[in-house]
Amino acid sequence: MAGNGALSGAVIAVAGAGGPAGRAAILRLAEAGATVVASDNDPERLSEAVDAARYAHGGATVVGDTVDLLDLQSTRDWADHIEKDFGRVDGLVHLVGGWRGSETFIKTSLDDWDFLELLLIRTVQHTSLAFFEALQRSERGRYVLISAAGATKPSAGNASYAAAKAAAEAWTLALADAFRKAGGAEGPTSAAAILVVKALVHDAMRAERPNAKFAGFTDVKDLADAVVGVWDKPAAEVNGNRLWLTEKP
DSSP: OOTTOTTTTOEEEEETTTSHHHHHHHHHHHHTTOEEEEEOSOHHHHHHHHHHHHHHSTTOOEEEEOOOTTSHHHHHHHHHHHHHHHSOOOEEEEOOOOOOOOSSSTTOOHHHHHHHIIIIIIHHHHHHHHHHHHHHHSTTOEEEEEEEGGGTSOOGGGHHHHHHHHHHHHHHHHHHHHHHHHHGGGOOSSEEEEEEESOEEOHHHHHHOTTOOOTTOEEHHHHHHHHHHTTTSOHHHHTTOEEESSOOO
16 A cells, blocks of 8 residues: 555546556556556556556555456456455546547538447446445445536537537436435435546647647646545535536536
């Protein structure tokens, strides 16, 4: 266990950990003292992310699992083995992402919808169903979805992406209602929250486009801080809420 951070003793799973946002998140979670169990569909990318977190925080427990989140049973098996191996599950951070769009509304390809429905909705369905009971058993369980402002105000060329994000948000809010009902009169002990960004930016993007302003974008390091911050507040304060990291559209 790493240090005496805010999340010391917590066991947190991160889905989609191999991308820039995932790498930043597992680094920050490890820094906060959590045991991190990361997954990604790219084993090489996952291994690099896990190694980077271990190197940055030598006392941290950071492990990587290659999981098919499009398969419900595989996702359930992942949740079960985390709880069996580490004794608890205190969080699932959903960072599985992807984007496809078009020049205009009429040029929208429904193939893009088929792709995004699997990536952005089905993975949320599977992780929430697989981890619900373990998170409910935790005294500080959190399910954290990263969403986009476009779900609230879709643009013509982003119909598929915005609709998929909106569906993922609705599913997560239903999960939040389940936590609320499970908590009864005393209120929820676990929570589902949505962190909303316009888009994400990281150092490599800035290096590639040094003159770009990335107005309204959220740096992946700031997103990682916000993820950790979800555990700083009582479950009742964050459950079923959209936490905006960019200006509301």
